[in-house]
Amino acid sequence: xxxxxxxxxxxxxxxxxxxxxxxxxxxxxxxxxxxxxxxxxxxxxxxxxxxxxxxxxxxxxxxxxxxxxxxxxxxxxxxxxxxxxxxxxxxxxxxxxxxxxxxxxxxxxxxxxxxxxxxxxxxxxxxxxxxxxxxxxxxxxxxxxxxxxxxxxxxxxxxxxxxxxxxxxxxxxxxxxxxxxxxxxxxxxxxxxxxxxxxxxxxxxxxxxxxxxxxxxx
Numbered sequence: 001x002x003x004x005x006x007x008x009x010x011x012x013x014x015x016x017x018x019x020x021x022x023x024x025x026x027x028x029x030x031x032x033x034x035x036x037x038x039x040x041x042x043x044x045x046x047x048x049x050x051x052x053x054x055x056x057x058x059x060x061x062x063x064x065x066x067x068x069x070x071x072x073x074x075x076x077x078x079x080x081x082x083x084x085x086x087x088x089x090x091x092x093x094x095x096x097x098x099x100x101x102x103x104x105x106x107x108x109x110x111x112x113x114x115x116x117x118x119x120x121x122x123x124x125x126x127x128x129x130x131x132x133x134x135x136x137x138x139x140x141x142x143x144x145x146x147x148x149x150x151x152x153x154x155x156x157x158x159x160x161x162x163x164x165x166x167x168x169x170x171x172x173x174x175x176x177x178x179x180x181x182x183x184x185x186x187x188x189x190x191x192x193x194x195x196x197x198x199x200x201x202x203x204x205x206x207x208x209x210x211x212x213x214x215x216x217x218x
Contacts, residue, residue: 001020001022001024002020002021002022002064003020003021004018004019004020005019005020005021005064005065005066005067006018006019006065006066006067006068006079007019007068008068008069008070009070010027010044010070010074011070011072011073011074011196012039012040012042012074013036014029014030014031014036014039014048015027015028015029015030015039015044015048015054015070015074016028016029016030017068017069017070017077018068019065019066019067019068019079019080020064020065021064021065022064023058023059023062023063023064023065023081024056024057024058024059024065025056025057025059025065025068025077025079025087025089026053026055026056026057027044027053027054027055027056027070027077028051028052028053028054029044029045029048029049029050029051029052029054030050031048031049031050031052032050033049033050042074042075043075043090043091043092044074044091055077055089055091057077057079057087057089057096059079059081059083059085059087059098060085060087060096060098061081061083061085061098061100062081062083063081063082063083063084063085063105064081064082065079065080065081065082066079066080066081066082066105066106066107066108066121067079067080067106067107067108067109068080069109069110069111069117071111071114072111072113072114072196072197073114073197075090075091075092076088076089076090076114076133077089077091078109078111078117080105080106080107080108080109080119080121081105082105083100083105084100084101084102084103084104084105084106085098085099085100085101086098086099086101086106086109086117086119086129086136087099088117088131088136090133092133093133095133097131097135097136099129099136099137099138101138103121103122103123103127104121104122104123105121105122106119106120106121106122106123106127107120107121107122107185107186107187108120108121108186108187108188108189109189110189110190110191110199110202111196111199112128112198112199112202112216113197113198113199114132114197115130115131115132116128116129116130116139116199116216117129117130117136118142118189118202118216119189120186120189120204121185121186122185123180124178124180124181124182124183124184124185124186124206124208125141125142125143125180125181125182125186126141126142126143126186126189126202126204126214127139127140127141127142128140128141128142128216142214142216143180143181181210181212182204182206182208182210182212183206183208183210184206184207184208185206185207186204186205186206187205187206187207188204188205189202189203189204190202190203190204191203192213199216200215200216200217201213201214201215201216202214202216
């Protein structure tokens, strides 16, 4: 009923999840007979003809959906609401959890394993959530005492970025630099190393012009 803001593919490459501005996350079948291999039955159904709505979930606390992601097994779906919450649903267990936070809204997320999820957004810092079909909870911030393996930003761009952040090209006694690696909203998270069910490193890029690689084993 409104703009689609995010998409993610199921591991079987037939089902697709969509998050939209009508505060709903949905799972559709994109199966094309004669082109795709018929998927095996799953928690999303057995008859998966093209355009079948396999699941529909409403963000419990309101707010449009910034991002949506299916778990490595494909049996769970998670989404980020503009109300700064993370929601996870398991159709096979009739289970849905909504984690409200006091942070600014998260914009992007990635499953690092079946029991680990990373989210980031306007707070400029990636955070870890942990759990399973029995429950989820906030884990920790990845920016607490951790050295990033790589930061890529040109020195020229950095100079103008600092001028923009501080509102002046001259020195000032009052620093406006954030106590986080990123100095502006994180707009993208990607797997950097590992496989979908066991991600070892992730990369984040933000509006501050930085590309940062984080080691999840630390």
